[in-house]
Amino acid sequence: MGNKCVDCGLKVSKLLLPIFEFDHIGNDKAFNISKNLHLSNRLVKREVKKCVLRCVECHRFKTFYNGKGGKLEWKNIKNKIRTLLLDRDNKN
Ligand SMILES: [Zn+2]
Numbered sequence: 001m002g003n004k005c006v007d008c009g010l011k012v013s014k015l016l017l018p019i020f021e022f023d024h025i026g027n028d029k030a031f032n033i034s035k036n037l038h039l040s041n042r043l044v045k046r047e048v049k050k051c052v053l054r055c056v057e058c059h060r061f062k063t064f065y066n067g068k069g070g071k072l073e074w075k076n077i078k079n080k081i082r083t084l085l086l087d088r089d090n091k092n
Contacts, residue, residue, distance in 0.1 A: 007055075
Protein backbone atom coordinates (compact mmCIF):
# COMPACT_ATOMS: atom_id res chain seq x y z
CA MET A 1 0.00 0.00 0.00
CA GLY A 2 2.90 2.37 0.68
CA ASN A 3 3.00 5.20 3.16
CA LYS A 4 1.82 8.04 0.96
CA CYS A 5 -1.20 9.28 -0.96
CA VAL A 6 -1.36 7.42 -4.29
CA ASP A 7 -2.31 10.63 -6.08
CA CYS A 8 -0.44 13.62 -4.65
CA GLY A 9 2.39 11.71 -2.97
CA LEU A 10 1.86 13.30 0.47
CA LYS A 11 3.64 11.14 3.02
CA VAL A 12 2.08 9.74 6.17
CA SER A 13 3.50 11.19 9.37
CA LYS A 14 2.31 11.31 12.97
CA LEU A 15 1.04 14.86 12.43
CA LEU A 16 -0.74 14.10 9.15
CA LEU A 17 -2.11 10.68 10.08
CA PRO A 18 -5.70 11.96 10.62
CA ILE A 19 -6.01 13.13 7.01
CA PHE A 20 -5.36 9.73 5.43
CA GLU A 21 -8.11 7.32 4.43
CA PHE A 22 -8.43 3.82 3.03
CA ASP A 23 -9.92 3.98 -0.45
CA HIS A 24 -11.22 0.78 -1.98
CA ILE A 25 -10.10 -0.11 -5.48
CA GLY A 26 -12.03 -2.66 -7.47
CA ASN A 27 -15.57 -3.84 -6.89
CA ASP A 28 -15.10 -6.25 -4.00
CA LYS A 29 -15.65 -3.84 -1.09
CA ALA A 30 -17.18 -5.78 1.80
CA PHE A 31 -17.42 -2.91 4.31
CA ASN A 32 -16.24 0.60 5.27
CA ILE A 33 -13.09 0.07 7.34
CA SER A 34 -13.28 3.05 9.70
CA LYS A 35 -16.89 2.21 10.60
CA ASN A 36 -16.13 -1.46 11.25
CA LEU A 37 -13.00 -1.50 13.40
CA HIS A 38 -14.90 -3.60 15.95
CA LEU A 39 -14.62 -6.57 13.57
CA SER A 40 -11.79 -9.07 13.93
CA ASN A 41 -8.26 -8.06 12.93
CA ARG A 42 -8.31 -10.79 10.31
CA LEU A 43 -11.39 -9.32 8.59
CA VAL A 44 -10.15 -5.73 8.84
CA LYS A 45 -6.70 -6.60 7.47
CA ARG A 46 -8.27 -8.49 4.58
CA GLU A 47 -10.32 -5.40 3.74
CA VAL A 48 -7.31 -3.07 4.03
CA LYS A 49 -5.56 -5.12 1.34
CA LYS A 50 -8.29 -4.09 -1.10
CA CYS A 51 -7.46 -0.41 -0.59
CA VAL A 52 -5.01 2.30 -1.50
CA LEU A 53 -4.11 5.20 0.76
CA ARG A 54 -5.44 8.64 -0.16
CA CYS A 55 -5.31 11.96 1.63
CA VAL A 56 -8.77 13.39 2.33
CA GLU A 57 -8.42 16.06 -0.32
CA CYS A 58 -7.61 13.62 -3.14
CA HIS A 59 -10.21 11.15 -1.83
CA ARG A 60 -12.92 13.82 -1.79
CA PHE A 61 -12.16 15.06 -5.28
CA LYS A 62 -11.85 11.56 -6.70
CA THR A 63 -15.13 10.42 -5.14
CA PHE A 64 -17.02 13.55 -6.16
CA TYR A 65 -15.73 13.92 -9.70
CA ASN A 66 -14.98 10.35 -10.68
CA GLY A 67 -17.25 9.26 -13.49
CA LYS A 68 -17.75 12.88 -14.50
CA GLY A 69 -14.68 12.90 -16.71
CA GLY A 70 -12.33 10.37 -15.16
CA LYS A 71 -9.14 10.57 -13.14
CA LEU A 72 -7.36 13.21 -15.23
CA GLU A 73 -10.36 15.49 -15.08
CA TRP A 74 -10.73 15.40 -11.29
CA LYS A 75 -7.03 16.15 -10.89
CA ASN A 76 -7.42 19.16 -13.19
CA ILE A 77 -10.41 20.38 -11.19
CA LYS A 78 -8.44 20.02 -7.95
CA ASN A 79 -5.57 22.05 -9.40
CA LYS A 80 -7.94 24.75 -10.67
CA ILE A 81 -9.56 25.10 -7.24
CA ARG A 82 -6.13 25.31 -5.58
CA THR A 83 -5.17 28.06 -8.02
CA LEU A 84 -8.39 29.97 -7.28
CA LEU A 85 -7.75 29.73 -3.54
CA LEU A 86 -4.17 30.96 -3.88
CA ASP A 87 -5.25 33.82 -6.17
CA ARG A 88 -7.90 34.83 -3.64
CA ASP A 89 -5.27 34.92 -0.87
CA ASN A 90 -2.94 37.05 -2.97
CA LYS A 91 -5.57 39.67 -3.83
CA ASN A 92 -7.12 40.16 -0.39
ZN1 LIG B 1 -3.48 13.29 -1.91
